[in-house]
Amino acid sequence: MPSPALVIDDLHVAYAGRGVVDGLSLTAGAGRITAVLGPNGAGKTTTIECAEGLRRPDRGTIAVLGHRPGSDEARAAVGVMLQDGGLPMGRSTRDVLTLLARLRGRDAGTEVPALLERLDLADVARTSVRRLSGGQRQRVALGAAMLSEPALLFLDEPSAGLDPHSRRAVWDLVRALRDGGTAVVLTTHLLEEAEALADVVHVMARGRLVVSGSPRELVERHAAPDTVRLRTAAPLAHEAAEDLALAVGARVETVPAMPDDVLVLRRDPAPEVLAGITSWCADHDVRLTALEVGGGTLEDAYLRLTALEATGGTR
Numbered sequence: 096m097p098s099p100a101l102v103i104d105d106l107h108v109a110y111a112g113r114g115v116v117d118g119l120s121l122t123a124g125a126g127r128i129t130a131v132l133g134p135n136g137a138g139k140t141t142t143i144e145c146a147e148g149l150r151r152p153d154r155g156t157i158a159v160l161g162h163r164p165g166s167d168e169a170r171a172a173v174g175v176m177l178q179d180g181g182l183p184m185g186r187s188t189r190d191v192l193t194l195l196a197r198l199r200g201r202d203a204g205t206e207v208p209a210l211l212e213r214l215d216l217a218d219v220a221r222t223s224v225r226r227l228s229g230g231q232r233q234r235v236a237l238g239a240a241m242l243s244e245p246a247l248l249f250l251d252e253p254s255a256g257l258d259p260h261s262r263r264a265v266w267d268l269v270r271a272l273r274d275g276g277t278a279v280v281l282t283t284h285l286l287e288e289a290e291a292l293a294d295v296v297h298v299m300a301r302g303r304l305v306v307s308g309s310p311r312e313l314v315e316r317h318a319a320p321d322t323v324r325l326r327t328a329a330p331l332a333h334e335a336a337e338d339l340a341l342a343v344g345a346r347v348e349t350v351p352a353m354p355d356d357v358l359v360l361r362r363d364p365a366p367e368v369l370a371g372i373t374s375w376c377a378d379h380d381v382r383l384t385a386l387e388v389g390g391g392t393l394e395d396a397y398l399r400l401t402a403l404e405a406t407g408g409t410r
């Protein structure tokens with residue numbers, strides 16, 4: 096078996112004496128999408144910056160295709176999806192991609208128009224990056240990363256802020272890179288994105304690895320099997336969610352914080368429980384917009400794993 100494209104072994108990083116990465120070890124393989132997940136402040140960015148050679152670890156080793164991060168060999172092999180700041184704002188979409196293609200000695204005349212089509216950017220080929228929408232810029236950044244054909248590509252929330260069509264287009268491109276043999280390392284807070292893309296997920300919390308596995312393994316091992324997920328036209332307040340749970344003998348797992356969030360209840364989804372939920376909603380003038388039962392999602396597994404970590408619990 097070929098050795099992994101990225102090997103992180105016993106990484107330690109402290110800022111002003113405060114440890115933020117604490118003995119982290121993980122790998123990412125060629126031809127695989129590896130997602131690194133974790134709450135804000137878990138140490139994901141710090142870890143990735145060490146792997147990119149932008150930050151020196153205090154302890155531990157990192158090998159990028161066998162090379163030290165930041166070395167010429169590692170730099171030649173690594174691609175990073177630049178966020179807004181890295182793109183030349185005054186140049187047109189086509190110019191940016193053409194310049195990069197030429198720098199890499201590629202056939203810009205053929206490849207750039209094809210890439211613009213693929214990224215759904217043909218209509219804004221002549222528009223300056225400054226005038227593009229956030230989602231369009233995101234796609235230019237991904238196109239730029241693709242042109243460099245890296246062996247190891249770091250992506251930070253590649254579909255953040257994109258509409259659903261563009262998000263799916265970006266996911267297809269990321270999968271195509273993976274299928275071409277690139278080792279893709281993805282950090283994201285969008286669990287749906289990790290579930291759709293990742294072959295392997297590493298969950299971090301407080302600078303440590305909590306668990307690793309495929310999305311399916313994590314769901315099977317860590318998501319609650321008896322789950323009822325419901326969405327309402329307006330998010331339910333905490334007390335209302337507790338009242339509903341009490342009415343049907345369930346436990347509140349997650350309360351919605353944002354308009355599109357789901358309320359997750361722990362309960363065997365027996366017919367009388369579902370009937371109880373709908374009649375509670377009718378009695379309280381609450382409009383149900385979605386009701387799902389059964390096996391959990393990666394989001395359920397993640398929320399349970401990171402909640403356990405926060406309270407120091409065991410799995």
Ligand SMILES: Nc1ncnc2c1ncn2[C@@H]1O[C@H](COP(=O)(O)OP(=O)(O)OP(=O)(O)O)[C@@H](O)[C@H]1O
Pocket residue numbers: 110111115133134135136137138139140141142
């Ligand atoms: N340059 C720095 N100086 C001091 N502390 C820092 C610095 N960079 C990051 N930190 C701290 O290190 C911890 C880990 O930060 P990091 O950005 O790696 O987390 P993260 O998992 O990427 O979080 P997020 O999901 O919010 O991006 C945080 O507590 C952060 O405040």
